[in-house]
Amino acid sequence: RLYRGLATEATSSRMPPYAKIVRNLETVRRVLGSERSLTLAEKILYAHLGNVEESLLTGTNNGRDIRGKANLKLKPDRVAMQDASAQMALLQFMSCGLPSTAVPASIHCDHMIVGERGADTDLPASIQGNAEVFDFLESAAKRYGIEFWPPGAGIIHQSVLENYAAPGLMMLGTDSHTPNAGGLGAIAIGVGGADAVDALVDAPWELKAPKILGVRLEGQLSGWASPKDIILHLAGRLTVRGGTGFVIEYHGPGVETLSCTGMATCCNMGAEVGATTSLFPFSPSMVPYLEATHRGHVAKAAAEIAASGPGNLLRADDKAEYDQLITINLCELEPHINGPFTPDLSVPLSKFADTVREKKWPETFGAGLIGSCTNSSYEDMTRAEDLVKQASAAGLKPKADFFITPGSEQIRATLDRDQTLNTFSEAGGVVLANACGPCIGQWKRTDGVPKDVDNAIFTSYNRNFPGRNDGNRKTMNFLASPELVTALAYSGSTTFNPMIDTLSTPSGETFKFQAPKGSDLPSAGFEEGNPKFLPSAAVPDPSQEVIVSPTSDRLALLEPFAPFPNGDLTNLKVLYKVKGQCTTDTISAAGPWLKYKGHLPNISANTLIGAVNAATGETNVAYDENGKQHSIPELAEQWKQRGIEWLVIAEDNYGEGSAREHAALQPRYLGGRVIVSKSFARIHETNLKKQGVVPLTFANREDYDRIDACDVVDTVGLYDVLQAGGEGKVQLRVTKKKTGESFLIPVQHTLSKDQSAFILAGSALNLLAKKVTA
Ligand code: SF4
Numbered sequence: 001r002l003y004r005g006l007a008t009e010a011t012s013s014r015m016p017p018y019a020k021i022v023r024n025l026e027t028v029r030r031v032l033g034s035e036r037s038l039t040l041a042e043k044i045l046y047a048h049l050g051n052v053e054e055s056l057l058t059g060t061n062n063g064r065d066i067r068g069k070a071n072l073k074l075k076p077d078r079v080a081m082q083d084a085s086a087q088m089a090l091l092q093f094m095s096c097g098l099p100s101t102a103v104p105a106s107i108h109c110d111h112m113i114v115g116e117r118g119a120d121t122d123l124p125a126s127i128q129g130n131a132e133v134f135d136f137l138e139s140a141a142k143r144y145g146i147e148f149w150p151p152g153a154g155i156i157h158q159s160v161l162e163n164y165a166a167p168g169l170m171m172l173g174t175d176s177h178t179p180n181a182g183g184l185g186a187i188a189i190g191v192g193g194a195d196a197v198d199a200l201v202d203a204p205w206e207l208k209a210p211k212i213l214g215v216r217l218e219g220q221l222s223g224w225a226s227p228k229d230i231i232l233h234l235a236g237r238l239t240v241r242g243g244t245g246f247v248i249e250y251h252g253p254g255v256e257t258l259s260c261t262g263m264a265t266c267c268n269m270g271a272e273v274g275a276t277t278s279l280f281p282f283s284p285s286m287v288p289y290l291e292a293t294h295r296g297h298v299a300k301a302a303a304e305i306a307a308s309g310p311g312n313l314l315r316a317d318d319k320a321e322y323d324q325l326i327t328i329n330l331c332e333l334e335p336h337i338n339g340p341f342t343p344d345l346s347v348p349l350s351k352f353a354d355t356v357r358e359k360k361w362p363e364t365f366g367a368g369l370i371g372s373c374t375n376s377s378y379e380d381m382t383r384a385e386d387l388v389k390q391a392s393a394a395g396l397k398p399k400a401d402f403f404i405t406p407g408s409e410q411i412r413a414t415l416d417r418d419q420t421l422n423t424f425s426e427a428g429g430v431v432l433a434n435a436c437g438p439c440i441g442q443w444k445r446t447d448g449v450p451k452d453v454d455n456a457i458f459t460s461y462n463r464n465f466p467g468r469n470d471g472n473r474k475t476m477n478f479l480a481s482p483e484l485v486t487a488l489a490y491s492g493s494t495t496f497n498p499m500i501d502t503l504s505t506p507s508g509e510t511f512k513f514q515a516p517k518g519s520d521l522p523s524a525g526f527e528e529g530n531p532k533f534l535p536s537a538a539v540p541d542p543s544q545e546v547i548v549s550p551t552s553d554r555l556a557l558l559e560p561f562a563p564f565p566n567g568d569l570t571n572l573k574v575l576y577k578v579k580g581q582c583t584t585d586t587i588s589a590a591g592p593w594l595k596y597k598g599h600l601p602n603i604s605a606n607t608l609i610g611a612v613n614a615a616t617g618e619t620n621v622a623y624d625e626n627g628k629q630h631s632i633p634e635l636a637e638q639w640k641q642r643g644i645e646w647l648v649i650a651e652d653n654y655g656e657g658s659a660r661e662h663a664a665l666q667p668r669y670l671g672g673r674v675i676v677s678k679s680f681a682r683i684h685e686t687n688l689k690k691q692g693v694v695p696l697t698f699a700n701r702e703d704y705d706r707i708d709a710c711d712v713v714d715t716v717g718l719y720d721v722l723q724a725g726g727e728g729k730v731q732l733r734v735t736k737k738k739t740g741e742s743f744l745i746p747v748q749h750t751l752s753k754d755q756s757a758f759i760l761a762g763s764a765l766n767l768l769a770k771k772v773t774a
Contacts, residue, residue, distance in 0.1 A: 005254035013104040016169040036383045037317040039341035041247040043542040044187045048170040073204035078171040082512040085174035087598030089193030102202035106147040108156035115437025116444035123433045139547040145540030153533035154408030167302040175767040182279035183264025192659035198759040210276045213246040214322030215774035217254025223515040227262030228481040231269040232336035236346025243275030259520040261377030262290035272343040282314035294300035322452040340476030353495035365456035368489030370482035371405030375460035382518030384486040395512040399492030401428040413529030458485045483516040563762040570714045575646040579614035583657035604666040608632040650677035655684025664691040689755040690764040699746035710737040725753035
């Protein structure tokens with residue numbers, strides 16, 4: 001493929017560093033002993049360790065008990081970022097002072113494009129509305145040598161699959177559906193921006209070694225069943241939490257019957273069961289897909305490794321053991337529909353009509369939407385096209401609105417050439433921009449559905465929580481394969497089963513769909529499409545100015561946080577005592593605040609606004625020393641202005657939910673130094689340390705009851721612990737605001753040597769910046 005503005009064959013940065021990965025796997029084998037069988041996920045992960053011995057032997061019963069125990073320090077091969085999360089990732093990267101990224105990286109402008117009337121009008125409007133963010137991302141990409149995929153080029157995961165994913169690669173992406181690349185045999189993990197920065201600056205990225213959930217596929221799909229139905233069915237079996245802490249590793253004879261893009265769909269939605277990632281072993285369908293997407297050289301190298309013997313990098317060892325094993329017989333799998341409001345409420349198509357009636361879900365629906373990063377492959381679209389052609393030949397038109405979102409310019413241009421889009425348009429379908437659009441709430445729905453009335457839509461997307469698509473919490477989004485969504489759109493009825501039910505044609509005849517047929521890959525190859533959507537060159541240009549307007553309310557350069565003082569923290573004040581659950585969404589709400597993701601001062605005005613006051617039961621109501629009422633961010637800001645540093649007291653699993661780094665950055669920006677809780681969510685605890693906030697847990701849980709808002713707290717021993725690289729004990733001296741009484745309570749910490757250094761420096765980025773300038 002050609003880079004925009006630089007007619008160079010883009011081959012080198014898209015070839016995984018196979019020689020290094022294979023050599024590292026040999027080291028892993030030597031350390032663990034030749035008797036130890038490895039799963040595929042273990043091979044790829046462990047072959048990306050910065051220090052094999054340290055990670056695999058420390059605290060793991062001499063390498064016998066790694067999964068769920070070892071702390072892996074990984075060196076990913078590549079990073080991909082979408083436009084919303086890239087902003088903070090890049091602002092953090094910039095503050096390190098490096099001239100270029102340490103690994104190849106890409107930015108994809110996809111989340112901020114609205115879907116309404118079609119690509120031709122929607123795209124220019126969205127570009128205009130977000131110009132300052134896109135200009136910033138493009139200028140930073142040019143400066144640091146990051147490939148920039150402009151608005152309209154495609155959705156991050158589709159572009160990654162078409163250009164960067166490869167068997168045996170390990171990559172991070174600042175988006176939860178990054179595991180889509182597992183369809184091409186990569187370990188691809190969704191992370192927050194601060195984690196992406198680790199990889200961009202060549203610092204080790206830490207991950208608790210995941211357990212491995214094996215999914216054995218037997219038999220072959222047929223008729224209406226599609227790869228989407230594998231993951232819809234699996235989501236029903238595992239539930240939204242069933243994959244937490246696991247990598248889902250597909251294997252078995254059924255794998256070889258699936259298309260590469262079908263496997264990507266399965267991996268994409270592994271995020272819906274909480275899995276760290278999902279992946280498939282090297283399979284024959286990967287070779288023609290890589291060749292068709294201009295990466296014959298990668299196909300050749302991967303095929304050679306796959307043929308290099310039974311213990312090779314790209315397959316699990318014969319005796320590999322899984323922590324859990326699920327078997328699915330593809331011959332028996334029927335289409336599934338999942339929802340509403342949760343992706344794990346899975347109903348087989350044959351039972352769906354009865355379920356609709358029993359649960360009193362709407363019996364009609366307003367829109368069918370196909371495509372997105374989950375399901376916009378050539379196979380998906382040509383199977384949907386086949387159904388549209390059948391219906392059109394019978395004189396039928398969709399009864400529900402019908403929208404099509406191509407995942408990339410490559411797929412759009414190819415479908416355009418092959419008349420697939422024309423078939424959709426002639427049937428009344430609306431082709432939206434190559435972007436996320438309705439999948440991420442960027443859908444200006446025009447069919448007049450009231451906000452307070454139950455209504456249904458069908459999509460081939462991956463998520464369906466309330467309000468996800470059109471901002472209407474009453475809209476029930478049922479997830480299904482694109483072919484099922486298409487067929488259902490012709491009936492407009494949620495109880496229609498196209499496998500057995502019939503429709504009436506305008507001439508009064510009975511029409512029944514035949515099972516859809518499509519092609520994995522276009523026989524005439526993929527089209528390049530509009531050259532303006534090709535990425536910029538990955539060549540750093542130090543003369544390029546990064547464009548951030550000083551008057552912008554959406555972007556602000558980051559100021560480094562101050563280093564830790566030369567002694568313990570004194571006179572911290574309790575800003576808030578949180579009652580009950582406190583997720584990253586409680587700490588840094590999404591929705592309209594997403595607009596400010598690149599502007600730390602502005603987004604900090606949402607800090608902790610979802611938190612419940614333990615003393616009063618009120619949400620987002622804090623009281624200062626004089627009893628005056630404020631919102632939490634208001635009080636934090638006032639204290640910041642007065643030079644008062646503060647802490648938060650919380651209950652269990654503080655910071656659960658997404659890996660959102662804003663939930664750690666914002667408290668730090670507003671003067672938060674310590675969070676004391678009954679327990680922490682692991683990722684958030686790490687994020688806090690990276691931003692220089694000290695997470696401590698009560699040694700005695702009942703001490704939570706002894707501290708209140710506005711009490712004064714000093715740390716005792718913390719400075720010594722930090723100096724000693726995490727060794728030693730910490731206490732808190734609490735002085736009650738009301739009585740002046742003072743007492744000590746013991747607290748626990750999980751500070752490692754590296755993390756102690758982050759905190760002393762003020763943040764992990766400060767430490768990195770120091771190393772860069774040293
Ligand atoms: Fe996320 Fe939807 Fe965009 Fe995919 S299409 S990256 S799921 S917002």
